[in-house]
Amino acid sequence: MSQIEATENQIMKAKIDVPMTQKGAYGAGTLTLNLLPGALGVFSFFLITAFGIDPFLAGLLGGLPRLFDALTDPIMGFITDNTKSRWGRRRPYIVVGAILSGVFFALLWQLDPEASQAYNFWYFLIFSMIFTIGNTMFATPFVALGYEMTSDYNERTRLMAFAQTMGQVAWMIVPWFWVMIADKDLFPTQAEGVRELSLYVAGACIVLGILPGLFCKGLDDSKLENRAEISFATLWTNLKAVFSGIRTVFKNGPFVKLCGATFLVFNGFQLVASFSFFIIVFHMFGGDYGATGSWPAWFATVSAMTTAFLVIPIISWMASKYGKRNAFIISTMISIVGYSLKWWSFDPSNPWLIFMPIPLMSFGIGGLFTLMMSMTADVCDMDELSNGMPRREGTFGAIYWLMVKLGQALALILGGLVIKLVGFDPGAASQSAETLIQLRLADIIIPASTAALAIIVMWKYDLSEDKARAIKAKLVELRGEL
The missing domain is CATH 1.20.1250.20 (MFS general substrate transporter like domains)
Structure with missing residues (x-):
């Protein structure tokens, strides 16, 4: 093999392999992607026991945001696919979405156990909807970014394996929230445990969630064509394009x-x-x-x-x-x-x-x-x-x-x-x-x-x-x- 061929192979390998810094940043985002729903699942149990929400209403608080999610996910997918910016199609949304997800996750759980059931129900429902928007803004472009960080068949698997390994750390931590919240030596009441732990989860998710937006790189935006214009003037046209895209998928x-x-x-x-x-x-x-x-x-x-x-x-x-x-x-x-x-x-x-x-x-x-x-x-x-x-x-x-x-x-x-x-x-x-x-x-x-x-x-x-x-x-x- 000539020196020129060897150099070309090294350049090609460098373009195929995702640098460890970017793998680590994407893994941090995957940890955030797992930690938020994991913590949400544990904390939701205490809506009944700590904040006095009726079990049926607690079920509604778990189900209604998911239905809302069903609308926001495809719309966000269309927006991020067609975005044009100096920072790329995904990264600005990831950074802003991680911050919004963390902030509204913390606010979501600042319920008052002394407040009426109606107040806590509407407080939680409203902030759940806002949190869902922020989380969708983070999660949808984040997942899409992972698909385009490398075009190599096997490196894609190695990237996802590394990210999923880091993501499992969330599931090593989350089960212990049950133990911590119930420990009266740590928190005088379950309500106080949920409220305080949510702040730590939110802070961790903000710090970890912005990393892929800062350090990961996707496809070269300049070579992508036929993107729709994202504006209020094209709202109706874009909505039709969303459903057309879903049919194509x-x-x-x-x-x-x-x-x-x-x-x-x-x-x-x-x-x-x-x-x-x-x-x-x-x-x-x-x-x-x-x-x-x-x-x-x-x-x-x-x-x-x-x-x-x-x-x-x-x-x-x-x-x-x-x-x-x-x-x-x-x-x-x-x-x-x-x-x-x-x-x-x-x-x-x-x-x-x-x-x-x-x-x-x-x-x-x-x-x-x-x-x-x-x-x-x-x-x-x-x-x-x-x-x-x-x-x-x-x-x-x-x-x-x-x-x-x-x-x-x-x-x-x-x-x-x-x-x-x-x-x-x-x-x-x-x-x-x-x-x-x-x-x-x-x-x-x-x-x-x-x-x-x-x-x-x-x-x-x-x-x-x-x-x-x-x-x-x-x-x-x-x-x-x-």
Whole structure:
């Protein structure tokens, strides 16, 4: 190899590889992306116990902002795809959105336990809507930025693996919020614990959330054509373009498969997410919360640590060696084995066995977002080749996460229905043996079944590495360097 060829290869590798500084910044954003909903989920429990909100109204406070989210995500995707600025299409929104998300998350939880239920309901609902706008302004362009930070098939997986590893730190921390808020040595009341902890979460999210907007780089804006004008004068035209873009996205077969598989794996997991807590408390410790102690928190934390430091690196290696589709199928099969082992792991005579299925179960969620985020980036290239510019990373990201959010809302509803159907009585000090057996079976059968269905959905996914590289070469031919 000549010196010139060696130099050209070094230059090409430098353009393909995402610098560690940018990977770290994008990972910090992924941590923020996980920490906000994780904390929101924990704190929402205390709307009932600490602030006196009726359970039905608390359910509305959880559901209505998600419906609002369903409107704002695609609109924000269209806006960020078509933005023209000296700082790029994504970065200004990420910085402003991170600040707004943090500020309004903190304000959201400054409820007054002495105020009337009506006041707290409307206060929380209004600030939830405002927080949702700020979070959408951060999350949608942030996800889209990750799709375009590199055009290389395998580097996309390495970037997402690194980011998801950092994102798992949120799930190592969040379970301990339950323990901290209930600790009277830390906070005199639950309400005070929620209000104070929300300030720390908000501060961390602002600091971490702005980093990708400051340090990460996406595509060269100057080479992108056919972008719509974003202004009040073009509002109606742009709204029609939003729905047109959504229709185009759903005509993309590989992307629809990614959404379907994600819906099945993630929401099968989410549907039974709370079941482990009830099984540990009532099956292993007979309903004695004092004896249960911090076992549920350790179960969640060890799951996140295993996902971050063991599973994600293995999945990244499998994707490079066997391809992303095959890595997904293999990791999902392994998770089904892990779910099955839960029947023997919740043993009242040996609590340590609860950690036995975790390394295998974690392949499900660990593989899901690492691989799906990487494959969605490949789909964006395919879409440009089929439909031309503007590139629609924002729209694809918005629709993908919209499916996740809507499915998550459905999982919360169905999870409560399953608990009711098995005869679980949340007010009782103990549960019947029949109820606990049915709950344990549901905890295994539901996520294992949805994971199996996801494998079927992805079986004929055909955007392989060879095809992705051919698409990239064609795009380079059509419009120059990616």
